[in-house]
Amino acid sequence: MNQFKHLLQPLQLGALTLNNRVVMAPMTRSRASDDDLVSDLHVDYYRQRASAGMIITEGVHPSIDGKGYCRTPGIYNKDQILAWRRVTDAVHQRGGTIVCQIMHCGRVGSPLNKDPKAETVAPSAIRCRDQIFTEQGMQDMPTPRALTSAEISEVIEQYRQATENAFAAGFDGVELHGTSGYLPAQFLSTGTNQRTDEYGGSLDNRLRFVLEVLQAMSSVLGAERVGLRICPGNPFNDLQDDDPRQTFSALLEKISEMQLAYLHVIRMPAAGLDNIALAQEHFRGPLIVNDSYDAAEADQVLAEAGIAAVSFGRKYIANPDLVERFASGGPLNKLDASTLYTPGPKGFTDYPTL
Numbered sequence: 001m002n003q004f005k006h007l008l009q010p011l012q013l014g015a016l017t018l019n020n021r022v023v024m025a026p027m028t029r030s031r032a033s034d035d036d037l038v039s040d041l042h043v044d045y046y047r048q049r050a051s052a053g054m055i056i057t058e059g060v061h062p063s064i065d066g067k068g069y070c071r072t073p074g075i076y077n078k079d080q081i082l083a084w085r086r087v088t089d090a091v092h093q094r095g096g097t098i099v100c101q102i103m104h105c106g107r108v109g110s111p112l113n114k115d116p117k118a119e120t121v122a123p124s125a126i127r128c129r130d131q132i133f134t135e136q137g138m139q140d141m142p143t144p145r146a147l148t149s150a151e152i153s154e155v156i157e158q159y160r161q162a163t164e165n166a167f168a169a170g171f172d173g174v175e176l177h178g179t180s181g182y183l184p185a186q187f188l189s190t191g192t193n194q195r196t197d198e199y200g201g202s203l204d205n206r207l208r209f210v211l212e213v214l215q216a217m218s219s220v221l222g223a224e225r226v227g228l229r230i231c232p233g234n235p236f237n238d239l240q241d242d243d244p245r246q247t248f249s250a251l252l253e254k255i256s257e258m259q260l261a262y263l264h265v266i267r268m269p270a271a272g273l274d275n276i277a278l279a280q281e282h283f284r285g286p287l288i289v290n291d292s293y294d295a296a297e298a299d300q301v302l303a304e305a306g307i308a309a310v311s312f313g314r315k316y317i318a319n320p321d322l323v324e325r326f327a328s329g330g331p332l333n334k335l336d337a338s339t340l341y342t343p344g345p346k347g348f349t350d351y352p353t354l
């Protein structure tokens with residue numbers, strides 16, 4: 001007898017059709033090639049997890065500047081589109097739905113992880129006082145170059161083009177990565193955005209970049225195939241905002257008018273805000289919630305809290321058949337944290353199914 005009846009209900013999120021409400025959270029796994037291509041390994045990895053109601057891919061960069069970490073995939077050229085097409089075909093053959101998470105790292109990164117022609121750019125020339133993994137060990141991050149306002153338009157166009165590329169690669173939708181201290185979060189936050197043009201200064205100006213990126217992404221096939229991921233208060237990558245509650249209340253009120261497919265909220269209680277309550281108060285549209293859920297708690301919030309779906313990260317790394325395990329009450333495999341970001345199949349495609 002299945003006890004998790006809410007989790008296993010089908011769902012429509014904008015134009016996205018989900019067979020159940022168990023979403024695979026986006027997770028960088030650092031297995032791409034030197035040309036930022038996904039491979040047969042990724043085809044296997046995502047195919048194995050295709051019974052999820054929806055897969056959200058690892059963060060995928062829209063340009064060489066947008067890459068921050070090593071061995072992450074891109075979606076800015078033809079070869080990358082063709083490589084991702086094999087992944088989306090494999091997921092669709094199993095009846096799944098798959099969304100591409102577009103992630104521009106902005107000031108977060110190391111030149112050692114990027115194309116030699118790439119730059120490190122951000123709203124303002126303020127360094128991330130943190131270290132980042134490279135093949136040569138942990139490194140300080142460089143001081144970024146502040147984008148000119150003409151260059152901001154070019155970056156927004158890169159997000160639009162990446163969205164067009166994602167649909168050419170067969171993705172059902174796209175998600176804007178708006179948290180964890182990457183470029184959109186750098187524009188939103190007072191600590192990283194000290195611009196004096198129309199992209200900084202006032203609250204409205206700090207919101208402008210994210211709103212324009214979402215509009216650009218929505219211009220390709222409609223907002224009903226675009227999601228946004230947020231985590232108000234998240235201090236990751238040296239991010240600091242004077243008043244994240246105010247920033248995100250205002251952002252969510254504005255994006256409620258756009259009719260996005262969904263808002264994906266990480267609760268992260270350690271950040272000191274009730275992010276789910278904040279989203280429920282200010283966003284009118286479907287919510288996917290995340291962070292440290294198990295099946296019982298997930299099923300309960302779906303029943304009680306007017307939430308559309310729950311995403312699972314680490315459980316999905318270790319359990320390709322997570323939906324079947326939830327449905328049957330089967331045991332869960334344990335995560336091997338030592339292989340989260342290592343190249344090759346170990347810890348990627350070799351976790352057993354029931």
Ligand SMILES: Cc1cc2nc3c(=O)[nH]c(=O)nc-3n(C[C@H](O)[C@H](O)[C@H](O)COP(=O)(O)O)c2cc1C
Pocket residue numbers: 025026027028029058059101103177229266290291292293311312313314315340
């Ligand atoms: C190995 C790993 C890589 C991650 N990479 C990303 C990423 O690329 N984009 C993103 O939005 N979140 C990323 N996250 C965060 C997860 O999506 C998720 O929010 C987090 O794991 C908490 O959910 P969980 O408790 O179900 O694991 C990553 C998490 C892990 C463990």
